[in-house]
Amino acid sequence: MTVRVGVIGGGQLARMMIAPAVELGLDLRVLAEDEGMSAQLAATAVGDYRDLETVRAFARDVDVITFDHEHVPQQVLRALVADGVQVHPGPDALQYAQDKLVMRARLAELGVPQPDWAAVRDARDLQQFINDHGGRAVVKTPRGGYDGKGVRVVRAGLEAADWFAEVPDGEALLVEEMVSFTRELAQQIARRPSGAMVAYPVVETVQRGGVCAEVIAPAPNAAQRLVEVAEKIGRQIAEGIGVTGMLAVELFETDDERILVNELAMRPHNSGHWSQDGAVTGQFEQHLRAVADLPLGRTEPREEWTVMVNILGGPAEGTLTGRFGAAMQEHPEAKIHTYGKAPRPGRKVGHVNVAGDDLDDVVYTARAAAAHFDR
Incomplete structure (x- = not known):
């Protein structure tokens, strides 16, 4: 029997679950907030995710509920669980992504290093x-x-x-x-309801204006001790809060070589987009495997380096699709992903992945390919 996975939220993360769901033989259904959203190809319902009866009606036709974002109210989530609906991640875990004060208190209880x-x-x-x-x-x-x-x-x-x-x-x-840090990192963990976990390589993230602009996987110049500590922290948090699905742990590497937890996300995350083309199992496939309680896939990189560059804002004139030809012609090694969104200053409208064995070349190519869509 085909497993029916319901995603609440019709944004780009739900959109990018569509292809791996097809490949895994899963029936993906989406509750979108509005018509014409990024994941419209899989949208089987449109409605307010804050309204319990709307969400209940959507949940009746699926086997498991998961999320494109973390904004579904706790009372809605707990009502679904009381109805017997499989919700991954569940409300007990999601509360730590929904409220930063609750998160900080729980991380303190777990003894996780933080500011x-x-x-x-x-x-x-x-x-x-x-x-x-x-x-x-x-x-x-x-x-x-x-x-x-x-x-x-x-x-x-x-x-x-x-x-x-x-x-x-x-x-x-x-x-x-105010943390004095040398760079920002991110550690991703996937966890099944059974408790099985896998970890991705720790990556370096580059923020501009508070928005993730680039990701380098794996993090350059990362000592083995740093790699081990980042994974240990990720696993400790995943186990300690009982998350199911993908967990992203945003980290600071400090001037005195400590690692501190910044924030958490319990869904596929911007820091993991590189894995679509750079890892054996991409984060969107992995999230679906985890929430459906299927065996988890391997996480090692396919190439020495993969760089993700976000397309922020998009062209001032014309459309994103009108830029594909030139970008693909000049950079055939680049993998281009767009979100079906209208361009707007500062808006994430897509990203580019490039993989290879020379980091300088990979960074240059990813930036150059993404630039076709920004100008």
């Missing part, structure tokens, strides 16, 4: 933390932030006064120390 942090309820609390941490700090809204949104670097407590005014009574903002 110093606190829950602050007013400008006075924030100012005290700033004073205790060198005169600067990072303030985050606990819920809803992504790609640099909901994050501020502040030097005074009053710089977050508008956010404090919007915080519901009894709740708080998250403040973290």
Whole structure:
């Protein structure tokens, strides 16, 4: 009997699950927020993922529920579980991706290395933390932030006064120390409901304007100790929070050679797009294997290096599809993935993967191919 996998959310991550679902013989169905979204080819329903009855109706026709994003409310998730629906990752795990304060507290319980942090309820609390941490700090809204949104670097407590005014009574903002880091890394883990896990190579991520712009896999100049510690942290978190599916652990490598956990994502992640073309098993296939409780695939790279470059914004004039010919002609080794989105400044509308044995050449080619779609 064919396993029916339901994905809540019709964005590019759901879109990129379509091809591997076909190859694995899975029946992929999508609950999209609106008509014409990235995953419209597999959209069998359109509706509000925050509405319990809408989600219940979608869940009746599938065997397992998974996600394109982490925004489905806890009350909806827990109602599905109470109905007997298989939900992967489940609400007990997803809460740590939905609320950064809850995440920080759980990571502290697990003994995972992370920046110093606190829950602050007013400008006075924030100012005290700033004073205790060198005169600067990072303030985050606990819920809803992504790609640099909901994050501020502040030097005074009053710089977050508008956010404090919007915080519901009894709740708080998250403040973290300003970490001095040499680079950002990401560690991906896949975990089945049975508990079996596999790890991908740790990768280096390059952020611009709070958005991931490039990924190099595996992370260059990574000592064996760093590789081992990153994987150990990823496995410890995956096991400790009981995640099922793909887990991405965003990391800082500090000036004094420590590794600290920045944030978590419980779905395929931008830092893993390289694996579509650069690993034995890409992250979208792996996520489907994991949530369907199928044997996990191997994760080692196919080439010495793979570089992913995001297409951010897209062309000011014309369409993305109109740029394919020139990009493919000049860079036939590049693998181009677009998301079916209209170009807009700063918007992720696609990415390019290039693999090979010379890192400088791979980086150059990936950037040059992606540039065809930006100009």
